[in-house]
Amino acid sequence: MATPNASLRQRGGKEKNKAFADEDHDEHIFSQAYADVQKRASKQWDYKLALGVITLLAFATRFFGISHPNEVVFDEVHFGKFASYYLQRTYFFDVHPPFAKLLFAFVGWLVGYDGHFLFDNIGESYISNNVPYLAFRALPALLGALTVVVVFLIMWESGYSLPACVLAAGLVLFDNSHVGQTRLILLDATLVFFMALSILAYIRFYRQRHEPFGRKWWKWLLLTGFCMSCVISTKYVGTFTFVTIGCAVLIDLWDLLDVNRRGGALDLMTFGKHFVARAVGLIIIPFFFYLFWFQVHFAVLTRSGPGDDFMSPEFQETLSDNLMHQASVDIQYGDYITLRHKDTKVYLHSHPDKYPLRYEDGRISSQGQQVTGYPFNDTNNQWQILPGTPNPDSTQEGQPVLNGDVVQLRHIVTDTMLLTHDVASPFYPTNQEFTTVALDLAAGDRHNDTLFEIRMEQGKQGQPFRSHSGQFKLIHFPTKVAMWTHTTPLPEWAFKQAEINGNKNVQQSSNIWYVDDIPSIPEDSPRLVKEPKKVKRLPFLTKYFELQRAMFYHNNALTSSHPYASQPYQWPFLLRGVSFWTQESTKQQIYFLGNPIGYWITSALLAVLAGIMGADQLSLRRGVDALDKRTRSRLYNSTGFFFLCWAAHYFPFYLMGRQLFLHHYLPAHLASCLVTGALVEFIFNVDPILDDETSSVIAAKKDKVVSKVPEKTRRSFQTAQERLKGQSLFATWVATAVVLAVVIYGFYFFFPLTYGWPGLNPQQVNARKWLGYDLHFAK
Template identity: 55%
Template sequence: MSGVVSPTPLRHRKPLPSRTPAYTEINQEDDQVEFSNPRNRSTVEQVLEKDRASMAMAAFLTVAAFALRFYKINHPDQVVFDEVHFGKFASYYITRQYYFDVHPPLAKMLFGLAGWFVGYDGHFLFENIGESYTENHVPYVGMRALPAFLSSLTVPIVFAIMKECGYSTIIAAFSASIVLFDNAHVAQGRLILLDAILIFFMSLTLYSYIRFRKLRYVEYSPEWWGWLLATGTFMACTWASKVNGILTVVAIGIPVLVDLWDILDHKKGHSMEYFWQHFLARAMGLIVLPIIFYLMVFYVHLSILTNTGPGDTFMSPAFQETLRGNELLLNSQEIRYYDTVTVRHKDTRVFLHSHPERYPLKYDDGRISSQGQQVTGYGHDDSNNHWQIVPTKALPETGRGRIVRHDDVVQFLHVNTQSLLLTHDVASPLMPTNQEFTTWPKDDHSRYNDTLFYMRLVDAHEGEAWKSKSGHFKLIHVPTKVAMWTHLKTLPEWAFSQQEINGNKNSHEKSNIWFVDDIVGEQTDEDAASRTNVAPKEPKKMNFFKKFAELQLLMLQHNAGLTASHPYASGPFNWPFLISGISFWTENNDQKQIYLIGNVIGWWTCIVGISTYVGILGADLLGRRRAMEPLPEPVRNRLWNSAGFFLVVWAVHYFPFYLMGRQLFIHHYLPSHLASALVAGSLLSFVLSETINYPISVRGPSMSRVKQRTYADVGLKGPIIVALFALMMLGMFIYMAPLTYGTPGLDGNSVNSKRLLSSWTLHFAAKASDA
């Protein structure tokens, strides 16, 4: 499949000679190439193809899009669905509090900017769906206006994409109307949600790439470079708005690779120098520029969020200490030998605990234990959580007051039982592959070596001091090299159902990390005084690229971890058919609700269009295999190059979701739906076309650029069919509008009538007995 998106053939062509065919007329003044071949062109179509008519249609679509998306944008004046997240993040930008989210920050920063622009101070935290904006004095309309504005502009961009690909005005209007009158796009585009911004930048990316490809015969011209860089910029904006924006990068990358592969063909007569020039130009515009832009977005993001906030705990101690007011920055203290501390596991948050009770001689599976003192993980503060850091024999009493440092060999003394932490080659109670942890009397030196542990700080340099709060560490047993570890599975009643502590043979696992929660007893007043003001009050510095890498890794991990069930989650197979939607908001008193669902007519038309398109290509391939020519060459080129590009965009934004294990919702299909509208328009043009005029590329001495125009003549029936389709779309949109806008309220029977598919879960529906 080719990356060429205009309807011209793939094979490389030289610029046409100055002599032009008889059926073209060149206007040197306005640099237009007009087709004067009126064969089979209806009067209506000739009128529609004039520039003024095309601009009027685009203006009409734009005004209609603004009207539908801004209609009653102030309703409801309550938090709706994921506004609890993205409105909250906007507040954090205004108050400069650090937060963590799985999505890149560009769209959320734009929401913060919109809120700041309308005078919002960030005081409201969008805690729960249904909370009132008006009672909390939140200028929410100004924040909702941002996605509504961009969603409205997406409609004329879709129109422009089709026009730039050489389709007629009426066909371009058809594709645009599918997005214009779609209930899901409207509902998603008038709330503080990310998808409208994502789709806006995605559509601009497609438009820019098409403009770039149309200039392939005037390579390296200012306009060629301009549209190449515009493609890279808007692609980066898409990528930086939401995590699945990376699919747009892939969708552009595929035709670019096909294009480069075509240039590499020696039959085209190009040298390797010519190939590398094109490769480097595309690498600069579509790889280097997007990466730089993406990094800049995160640089701004991290430069704004400089105060401690709810996202601190996701980050490493070194990262947290760069945030003003962070607990680790203010309260961490250097740990010294003979300090008594409480130790907690980073993931499960339980304390390292011990008590006089012992392991049973025999476990349920018949294994024999050491009958040593139990060492467990306990979730509550208790004096049995107290451990003293004891120096080894190499540091006798002179070790008192000495700072414990990275890679020191230490002992842990359980204060209440005066026994030393120990692990040995005995299977743990719940995991036979891991070692048992127990304790040993401190005065019995017969097992001294088994009580020795390396104190390994995470991401530390040699000699770095161990600190409470921020000093995350792994405790590695010296003789056996296992790491102290715990997990969520609890021990039986004989251990009071506390968590098991055992020795993990894989010492590199991140779940082996612990930290000192508190220093519970100072030895002397002198020691206490020496700790005063140890922790710096000013935030520390950390290299941007280290912060960026840490944040990217966490985003990927947490996005993959969003696997919890949700009542309105749905799989990719359901999306094109509108099997289920999402309940965004309800108001019980007036029986109002917002239910995200698409326009059934538009969505089913698109999926029928895609299926038919694939069938036509398959039939053409099969016919050509049998030495037949089912389609003329110009028609085939248009189907493969233009509609084929749209199909690639649809597929790349759709099929990867089958590989994802995270929560998925119908709004994840909206980018693919936009691409499917482009495919449907291309197919309608194929079905209705009576003739196809060949595109003409003209380069004149006084012309600064090349113009290409081609029209698929759809005859008089085209405008009639598209007008009827638009009216049907509008009718369905109005019929479903109460679920899109959340007003007016509906009684039970009215709700039932709106449930076009039995799988839609609508609120306030009448029961069969009520009906």
């Protein structure tokens, strides 16, 4: 499974061996290559004709009825919204990189759309809201159609026969999941297109390996890197494409060190050049392109928006019209304040009720006053901030609170001090309980337990502590735990409010709070007078790294259940789909589902390939060599490369804990279609059109070859080769026709679920529930 290699397979056994028994080995190779060159030159037209037909069909299937439905469908609520935010230059947050979303925004800008519609709900009308949704949907449809073309070109460039090219492209062309995902305002069309283009560009680069550092060699190397950068700049699962190409490159570099390779091993200086060139072209330059799209993202989004809450106060100060900084006020000692948790939005709250003597698991509490998180504004949420000294100087009241100060918090209603101590919290035995104590105890023996340090996020020591913009962690001074809360409610004895406890993991990002209000400030206070603030600037890398942290954190947090989520083991067998859209009045629905027949065929042949490779390795162990050298090289290097591509885009999902859906399988499914086309050719014993190993030799030594090979030898070789190829090629065409016929039937049968038209009656719906698909209108 090293690299895609269009090796020439020698067929015919004894007949061929006899024909060339007296020929020199090199002349044998040259004569084969020469005959193939002549044959390929005379048969280019059939590949071009097939490619033209497939291209027309690809555009027809992707663009047919693209205006239906004229309503917001499934995740168009997200990616259409993001395009509108770009056009409004309003800051938003998303867990995916910006490239594909910028493409949508660019399309909207081209057609003069101003971003006034925010795609808030599935089913909202595009027509009544005057949204150019056809332009938006045309982008993924275009990329989806071109993806089919690229699949054909991958097979053609790899040297496969015409039926193998048609079969691989046809499986993608008539797959309902690829069609359904590329007709809507979604990211996967961009992801899959550039993933396929990366594979094609790398194959073209690999074919230039006998002319290293030439113009074409550099062109295809850099194009490979650019396409991979577009993949990972669309979604982070694009990393799997880097793994695929990276494995191929590493094995290729390893082969360059082999002293037995054609032309001998490279000297270390030349090998170093090869290594550096690939590192620059496939890692460094793609990374700079990846950064470039974030630079565009930040340059476009300059206004405050719904994404502000995900970013730090410093970041928000770079956005114009930011409400947090407009409402922020310096906090002074003696102020009454309300504290709010950044993630859950609950207020720090207390009331006279006590913790129970024993919790449900039998542990004993302190029976102190309950401190909880409460979602609504209430007088029990008010705390007075005081200096953390036993006998505070009266002159300190009215002085600003600074970052790093040690303070006390007095609960106003119950006149008690906030405290945490080495008693286990209700839900987390490893975390500390938060409670309050009477003022006399807080000034005496329990004083130290009431001390807390203000530690502002990314704040400098001595910086003023402010409401809203001053996000901070409240660190218990003696025990160094951070005040924390979570979403699991406490039992009835705490009125199902949120638990507040002391988290020993101080670095955890969910420990962050902010001061939401200062109710003790009079309305006419000069502290409330605002001066216009200038928008601040942050270095690009500072903003980039902050956004990356937030994206990875929230992406990993997507663990909640979803009614249409599925597991990776279900994808190759198409056990589940996703409901995208329904319309009760017409009984129409869009149900995201692949072509079951196509999925099952490709999955079966993946298993067949694994079985063939396993049997070959076992037979070699037992001294039985069932395949000739070139056949085995092609099976492992070319078909094996496609199999590696499938595995790299599939198996990593088993390690993920986030929500997963069928569309995550689309890149792997495309690779399985490539495997299917290649394996059908292998099974029916069809010679490829040309070996890329010998094609480079022919290109360099054409005149020598023609003069060296006798005319009689060329004619006899061509006659034998054409006869053998004709027999196996016919069988391959038959197999391709049969497979595509049943695949087209599956595509047509599930057509109404893919295109959302026409509506189906209950009997027709139930007829399509092959594996218990949870379709609507089945009754």
